[in-house]
Amino acid sequence: MQEITDTEFALNLFATNEKAAKEEYKKHTCELNEDICLEYKEKHRVRDDELIKLIEEKYGVKKGSFHLLESKDKIKLLKNLKKIDGTTIRQIVRVTGATKYRVEKI
DSSP states (O other): OOOSSOHHHHHHTTOSSHHHHHHHHHHHHHOOOOOOSSOOOOOOOOOHHHHHHHHHHHHOOOTTOGGGSOHHHHHHHHHHHHHSTTOOHHHHHHHHOOOHHHHHHO
């Protein structure tokens, strides 16, 4: 019967003696390292009400009054909102009333 994996080849990478190779293999697989393989960053979504509250508290812009801001203030606010991890362009459009094109452009 043919093996799926050539264990002899793999163990010979660690040592020529089978017992020593198995010990080295165990040590190698238990070693901590900085490799990133199947790890992923968990996504956190900011809810609309959280974003509205943030805009009111941090930027002093009441709900529904985004359109009253000066152009440079709108641009600054949109840039800052896009930097927040967990916000989406569509969400920013929904909360601020800005156009999708304008949010994407910034």
